[in-house]
Amino acid sequence: MQIKSKFPAWKKKKRKFRIDKDGIKNKLNPVSQSSVATQNGQxxxxxxxxxxxxxxxxxxxxxxxxxxxxxxxxxxxxxxxxxxxxxxxxxxxxxxxxxxxxxxxxxxxxxxxxxxxxxxxxxxxxxxPKTPTGxxxxxxxxxxxxxxxxxxxxxxxxxxxxxxxxxxxxxxxxxxxxxxxxxxxxxxxxxxxxxxxxxxxxxxxxxxxxxxxxxxxxxxxxxxxxxxxxxxxxxxxxxxxxxxxxxxxxxxxxxxxxxxxxxxxxxxxxxxxxxxxxxxxxxxxxxxxxxxxxxxxxxxxxxxxxxxxxxxxxxxxxxxxxxxxxxxxxxxxxxxxxxxxxxxxxxxxSGRTFPIEVFHVNPKINKSFSSSDYVYNTVICVKHVHLNEPKGHDILVFLTGSEEIEAVAYQLAELNGSLPASADVIMPVPLYAALRPEKQKEAFKKTPQGARKVIISTNIAETSVTIPGVRVVIDSGKVKIKTFEASNRIDVLKVHNVSKAQAKQRAGRAGRDAPGKCYRLYSREDFQKFEIDNMPEILRCNLSATFLELMKLGMKNPHRLQLIDPPETENIDAALLELTSLGAIRPLNSDKSKFALTDMGDVFCMYPVSPDHARVLFHAQKEGCVMEAIKIISAMQTDALFSGGSDSKNDAEVERIRRKFETREGDHITLLKLVLTTNLFFDEKFCNDNMINEQHLKTASMIEEQLKQIAIEQEVPFSTCGNDFTKIRKSLAIGMFLNSCEYDRQEDRYRLMINPAITLKIHPSSCLSRSKPAYIVFSELMKTNDLYALQVTLIDVDWVRPLISEHKKMRTNHLAESAQRIQEITNSAPKRKKAKTE
DNA sequence: TGCATGAAG
CATH class of the missing domain: 3.40.50.300 (P-loop containing nucleotide triphosphate hydrolases)
Incomplete structure (x- = not known):
């Protein structure tokens, strides 16, 4: 598995952003002002x-x-x-x-x-009580x-x-x-x-x-x-x-x-x-x-x-x-x-925050201005603010991702060489969730004398953390949002404009301790075009897990669900098809628009994981690898266990560490080996030496405990497959069969078996990205610049073929019959205790 | 060849 590299060497060579020394005044002019927060005098x-x-x-x-x-x-x-x-x-x-x-x-x-x-x-x-005077x-x-x-x-x-x-x-x-x-x-x-x-x-x-x-x-x-x-x-x-x-x-x-x-x-x-x-x-x-x-x-x-x-x-x-x-x-x-x-x-x-002056870019003065150059504009704007705002006022910059953040941090550090002697030093501090915890703490440390802290952050600083001492906010107006393409079951991660509410929230971060300023790297006209509020999460995610829970609560027809913002029909149907294919629900014979939870679906509900992951756990019982499945599934719930950035290590070192855990079978087995190793000896030094995120590893082990506890309640025997990883690979394939792919040699890409029109690549972070086996199953499909499969495992096509053909039939209106077949295929699994409720 | 916003059970 490749180590997560925040600013890899190949990127450093072709850095896109240059610093324009004269561009400061021309680029950004604080001409339009408004106040987003009002003082409350009552x-x-x-x-x-x-x-x-x-x-x-x-x-x-x-x-x-x-x-x-x-x-x-x-x-x-x-x-x-x-x-x-x-x-x-x-x-x-x-x-x-x-x-x-x-x-x-x-x-x-x-x-x-x-x-x-x-x-x-x-x-x-x-x-x-007070005398009622209000x-x-x-x-x-x-x-x-x-x-x-x-x-x-x-x-x-x-x-x-x-x-x-x-x-x-x-x-x-x-x-x-x-x-x-x-x-x-x-x-x-x-x-x-x-x-x-x-x-x-x-x-x-x-x-x-x-x-x-x-x-x-x-x-x-x-x-x-x-x-x-x-x-x-x-x-x-x-x-x-x-x-x-x-x-x-x-x-x-x-x-x-x-x-x-x-x-x-x-x-x-x-x-x-x-x-x-x-x-x-x-x-x-x-x-x-x-x-x-x-x-x-x-x-x-x-x-x-x-x-x-x-x-x-x-x-x-x-x-x-x-x-x-x-x-x-x-x-x-x-x-x-x-x-x-x-x-x-x-x-x-009424609320109570300090007043904030908001500045927008004026495109009439800045003819060459383009809000899509927001990374470049950010650097220019920081310099402008640094030279014009009082010393000691820290700056908080909002950007979209780690790569941009590290690029800006690098350039701001270099900027120090060209500053006038009287100016303070710019102290860039990156902040994003994937950053190592000790690096994250830098943002909260007191700014040293003679320096100005510039925290360059993702939306983590919008709500999740509050940084003291920030008096100026620079808002790129951009944010990365993950949406779900229901028709193809793909997660799309793309840069979008923020909403008006979000822009206001960002500006508000400058007024926590004292009156502040917010510089927006977009025009007032652009701002007017932004959406009023963020898109509700329920409209942009896979609904299958949610529906399973609601069906446990007695919901029969998801199309009739009274949500504050009802999801699109296509999205609802996709989730129903997914749940039916997984054998978690089946249409009622009396009324085909209504669905009921199956016994298996009832078990899935007990586990705090997505339905396909629950199915992996379920099938692992039949294969006799429950312990291994629990370890892998819990490790999959956390973000990348390998992380930490490449700042102190060279690429060769990264490669060496990566190979240490690599397996021929794929990323899930790699995860298993890592978890088994760290179960034996696990300390800070080991994590540092191997660039493992200790925090994430701890979370994974707590999830493992939680899943084990549920398995005990469900009276699942803790079987283990030892070194026979075929069993666990089969469980993964059957649980996540919707994600199985076949290699197309001509195209040098993989085709999704449930929908061969979709072709994709194995993400470079996978240990199978070079070996390209004939059949694979992945955990997640993500669209960034291309379509990438994340966390990939080698499989045998015979494990998934019958399930895939049933799934295809379901899509062509044979939902009920195929649901029955899916049940029959799965029902050879051992009987288990029925859940308490219902 | 080429990369991952943020939460949560």
Whole structure:
């Protein structure tokens, strides 16, 4: 397997981008300006007073505290190193903020609020309840009677679990202004949509409001986040605010890590985890309320979740424990969510970021300007900013991929030679997900004196990480997006223009600590042509895994599915054909437009992998190579295990390492050998010497544990094939038979067996790219400059022939009959335990 | 011959 090379030697020789020393002023002119973020002056509009009605707080006894701690330690797995660091730094930071705020007292408004109205000098022992001074609800129901925590006996029950609540305070947030209104709306609506920009405080405050409104009486409050880091850090922040430990009243649950206990009332979770929970208990009875955070990101999981929760709400409305749903989004396109949720109530919350000046390129002045030269323009723009902006203001540049990023970093470093003596040094810092973790950390280090840090990043810096000290953003306006071509089952990775929302998000990264500037390497006219929002993930991915999960939940006809953005019919049919070919579903005899899960499909659902990978695991039982299949499939779930860039090693060295693990059978067996080796001896030095990404290797081994656990629950015996790799290759071929190819000597390309019109190449990173065997199966098909098969294994054509001919028949309207045959072909596999549900 | 945005279970 070839080692991932970030900036290979052959590229260095023909570098495309040159630096034009005089081009700075001509290329970019900050003529048009606008402000994307507005200062919020209403923040201090609320006078904090002691309402005189606060309930008596009962402290948790020492005994109880010990019990919580014991339970927590028992349940807790060790934290991942990065998450540990993140957790401690967040807590430290929050503590610091809290101390500072208490010192300066409430009379000093925190920036950037401009209100001169002073706070009540008398500090309330409790932040709440306040006298209702915010916007009152229009109805006659008195707010206090709804919102007062002491209004019911159950509320007191919840509140007794909040130890030392009054010890803490936090900076004022825009959401405080609408707190009373929110309390009222929470109590009176089943579904609520909250629109609030970054910094409004909705992610931390709304769940706490729910608890105070008594919603936690009948079950926990679930908060879904699209990212692990968000779930972990929000939980720790809210825990500090509520004066409890993570894992007490506030907890989080992400993959591999569950920091919740029976006491947990607010659970921050990744949306994928909630989806998994729904598969096991479809009505989600443990939760009284589900809050979908960052709904505007339109992640696949959150879209599916909204669809499921709508149904779940209908069901639970009949019972005694109705489900409350809160959808939180940053975009102002509330109407889409509103109409989806039957005209649900919308509450607007203002955001709070520092003002940002936005500059666009003016094409009238820059006649030679072309936005497609964005890499070249980036270098010029950095130089312009570096020579004109105050020293110490760091720059964040958005580009599309590692190759561009490394090229710009290289050129910026060279630029230092031609700078005036008075100028600071430019310190380029690349940042992208595939970068080694220690290299990634460079972006967060303090900039040394006499230097300006220029972080050159992919969209990882848009939402996933926040870099302190950034005052200037340079936005290329481009992003790499993977879309799915359903007709040919191909992933296409292409550079696209960003959306307006995304451009705004990027600009906002300059205003985290102080007022900032954003230079856009495209004209105002171009910007107007951009899409309003990002394309929802559900419209650009393979739907087979999602449909399998939804069928487990009882969906029969995917064409009738009520999603917020329904996928194209062609895409739906492709997923149904794929699932039927894999034997996971079959059309109903009574109604051919409806489908049912097969026994095998039911088993597939249990594994958190795609249906074809699940089928590999399933077939491995018949072949007697379950251990090997689990190892390979888990290694396939992570990104490239071989990585790290070629910066310190020459090409010969890369070749030498690559050969060490190479096998004649293909990349999957190579993966297996690597995993088996690292199982025996695995340390940092070994990973460094062999350019293996330690983090990814750890993830793979955690997935391996997870898959093993599921196999145990399914009562699958752990068979092993020893050195007989034929068995595992056969399992891979049968599981992923849709990806089998035949070599065409004339064309010197491979033809996809299910559709010979499609020809492709083996990706150069594969160990079979040179040997070109007659028949192969691959894990993934990716279209970049050409069509490439990734992760390839040598197969015997007889293994896949019957499956392929059935698949072809299915496409020509023999779906039902062929589905039956597929079942028969597969049913020779040993019987296994039926899944618990249904 | 020639290369991989970002999340998630």
């Amino acid at each position: 923040v201090n509009g609320v006078v904090r007073q002691n309402g005189g009605q606060e309930p008596k707080f009962l402290n948790v006894t020492a005994k109880e505290k010990k019990r919580i701690k014991r339970r927590k330690n028992k349940n807790k797995r060790p934290l991942l190193q990065t998450e540990k660091e993140l957790l401690t730094s967040t807590v430290q930071m929050t503590n610091g903020v809290l101390k500072k705020i208490q010192k300066i007292s409430l009379s000093e408004p925190s920036p950037p609020s401009t209100s001169s109205k002073p706070e009540s000098p008398q500090k309330s022992p409790l932040p709440r 916007p009152s609800p229009s109805t006659s129901t008195p707010v206090t009677s709804v919102a007062s925590p002491s209004s019911t006996s159950q509320n007191r029950n919840i509140l007794r679990h909040e130890p030392n609540f009054d010890k803490f305070d936090r900076p004022q947030l825009p959401i405080d202004v609408v707190e009373q209104q929110l309390m009222y709306e929470l109590a009176s609506h089943e579904t609520l949509i909250i629109i609030g920009e970054t910094g409004s405080g909705k992610s931390t405050q709304v769940p706490q409001l729910c608890v105070r409104a008594g919603l936690a009486d009948s079950g926990s409050i679930a908060v879904t986040e699209p990212r692990r880091v968000a779930a972990v850090s929000l939980a720790s922040r809210v825990a500090v605010e509520m004066g409890t430990d993570v894992g007490g009243i506030v907890g989080f649950h992400v993959r591999f890590e569950n920091a919740t206990t029976h006491k947990t009332k607010i659970e921050y979770m990744t949306d994928g985890i909630v989806l998994r929970k729904a598969l096991i208990s479809p009505l989600l009875e443990n939760y009284s309320t589900v809050i979908i955070d960052e709904a505007h990101e339109r992640s696949l999981h959150s879209d599916v979740l909204m669809c499921i929760l709508k149904k779940c709400q209908e069901q639970r409305r009949k019972g005694k424990n109705p489900l409350r749903l809160i959808v939180m989004s940053a975009t102002l396109q509330a109407d889409k969510f509103q109409s989806y949720f039957d005209n649900a109530k919308v509450v607007l919350v």
